[in-house]
Amino acid sequence: xxxxxxxxxxxxxxxxxxxxxxxxGNVLTILGEHKSFALTPAVRFIKMEAGDDNAGLxxxxxxxxxxxxxxxxxxxxxxxxxxxxxxxxxGFLADANALRRAAAAAKAQQAGSAPATKAGGANPPSNPQxxxxxxxxxxxxxxxxxxxxxxx
Numbered sequence: 001x002x003x004x005x006x007x008x009x010x011x012x013x014x015x016x017x018x019x020x021x022x023x024x025g026n027v028l029t030i031l032g033e034h035k036s037f038a039l040t041p042a043v044r045f046i047k048m049e050a051g052d053d054n055a056g057l058x059x060x061x062x063x064x065x066x067x068x069x070x071x072x073x074x075x076x077x078x079x080x081x082x083x084x085x086x087x088x089x090x091g092f093l094a095d096a097n098a099l100r101r102a103a104a105a106a107k108a109q110q111a112g113s114a115p116a117t118k119a120g121g122a123n124p125p126s127n128p129q130x131x132x133x134x135x136x137x138x139x140x141x142x143x144x145x146x147x148x149x150x151x152x
């Protein structure tokens with residue numbers, strides 16, 4: 001299970017319009033839960049516009065900082081890396097462990113489910129809380145996925 005989830009900008013926009021969240025800078029607050037979480041700007045690679053996917057980026061998520069380190073040029077829905085052009089989806093990486101708590105609050109208010117988009121390639125810090133923290137983390141991951149499923 002991924003420790004980070006990719007949340008598209010369009011989804012955040014819709015949630016904000018519905019009054020479910022507030023976004024201030026890089027902080028997402030789920031209003032019903034009054035919990036805040038840091039978001040990291042990222043893109044999800046959708047398809048090739050030109051060239052070959054020699055870097056193996058299709059269906060991957062990369063932070064905008066990682067794109068800069070790779071020497072890629074990012075503008076809106078496009079990323080150019082060398083001679084290759086990609087169509088990307090803009091969004092954010094959200095720490096799944098933190099967002100799980102928010103999903104539990106949303107679950108209490110609504111019923112239903114749908115799959116969340118999981119991000120690959122992120123290496124989160126290890127959990128210093130040990131077994132108890134890991135069990136809580138798994139519960140929080142499930143809650144985040146439920147929140148995303150109900151609200152996408």
